Amino acid sequence: MIGLSHATVRFGARTVVDRLSFSVPIGRSLAILGPNGRGKTTALRAMLGFQRLHAGSRTAPSIVGYVPQVSVNNQRLRAIDIAVMGRAAHLGLFRQPGDEDYAVARTALNRTGAAGYAEQPFDRLSGGERQLVLLARALATGSEVLVLDEPAAALDLHNQERLLVLLESLRQERHKAIVFTTHDPNHALAAADDALLMMPDGSALFGPVAETVAPAHLERLYGVPMRTVELSGPAGALHRAVLPAFAGARAG
Numbered sequence: 001m002i003g004l005s006h007a008t009v010r011f012g013a014r015t016v017v018d019r020l021s022f023s024v025p026i027g028r029s030l031a032i033l034g035p036n037g038r039g040k041t042t043a044l045r046a047m048l049g050f051q052r053l054h055a056g057s058r059t060a061p062s063i064v065g066y067v068p069q070v071s072v073n074n075q076r077l078r079a080i081d082i083a084v085m086g087r088a089a090h091l092g093l094f095r096q097p098g099d100e101d102y103a104v105a106r107t108a109l110n111r112t113g114a115a116g117y118a119e120q121p122f123d124r125l126s127g128g129e130r131q132l133v134l135l136a137r138a139l140a141t142g143s144e145v146l147v148l149d150e151p152a153a154a155l156d157l158h159n160q161e162r163l164l165v166l167l168e169s170l171r172q173e174r175h176k177a178i179v180f181t182t183h184d185p186n187h188a189l190a191a192a193d194d195a196l197l198m199m200p201d202g203s204a205l206f207g208p209v210a211e212t213v214a215p216a217h218l219e220r221l222y223g224v225p226m227r228t229v230e231l232s233g234p235a236g237a238l239h240r241a242v243l244p245a246f247a248g249a250r251a252g
């Protein structure tokens with residue numbers, strides 16, 4: 001289980017997270033949505049203990065698979081070396097990763113679609129490729145909790161689909177608690193049980209995606225008119241999607 005209880009974070013006079021409560025048990029996935037600068041990353045960092053709480057409390061296990069939004073790496077490490085770092089918590093202080101750790105890391109790179117550049121220097125990879133390697137590092141921890149900060153941000157449409165299929169398969173296995181932030185409400189519909197909408201007025205709405213990821217709430221969230229559409233998915237079945245009313249306006 002991971003979450004916050006009545007958590008408050010302030011930067012100077014500004015309250016960015018205001019008495020926020022939510023919890024994600026093992027077996028459930030939560031998508032966090034909100035406008036730029038609203039406090040999504042701050043809430044994740046607070047949950048993980050990287051950001052001091054002014055009030056309230058947090059719950060998190062000692063090992064979490066975490067993919068931060070921005071990662072800078074100046075060392076000439078290969079992608080596989082980055083992925084195997086996920087094993088660090090399982091190693092003693094001076095123990096080097098062994099064959100088994102590399103096998104776990106390679107399986108994780110396979111799962112995220114990054115196996116093809118396992119041997120390449122991480123700092124020469126594109127932003128999207130790095131994202132998939134960092135996701136593999138998070139999986140390689142074997143933690144029952146994954147926290148992903150905008151995992152789709154740098155990904156092309158093919159890799160967004162790959163990510164969503166991966167998140168959805170992890171969700172259906174029900175072995176992990178998963179928290180991810182996103183700017184695309186359809187990613188919440190595709191891969192989350194619940195959504196937390198961090199509203200611009202400082203309030204928050206938490207609940208099942210079927211109730212929260214709906215045009216009326218999203219209009220309040222983003223200040224943009226939203227519409228529900230029905231689309232046939234890859235297997236032909238109809239899926240609900242939400243789009244801003246400006247989508248395709250010129251083409252229409």
Ligand SMILES: Nc1ncnc2c1ncn2[C@@H]1O[C@H](COP(=O)(O)OP(=O)(O)OP(=O)(O)O)[C@@H](O)[C@H]1O
Pocket residue numbers: 011016034035036037038039040041042043
């Ligand atoms: N260490 C800090 N000191 C001062 N202000 C900070 C600090 N960290 C974040 N902030 C501010 O807190 C606000 C929330 O930032 P945060 O990164 O949590 O937003 P976000 O919802 O994740 O945004 P985005 O969608 O743009 O990634 C921003 O205005 C940011 O400038």
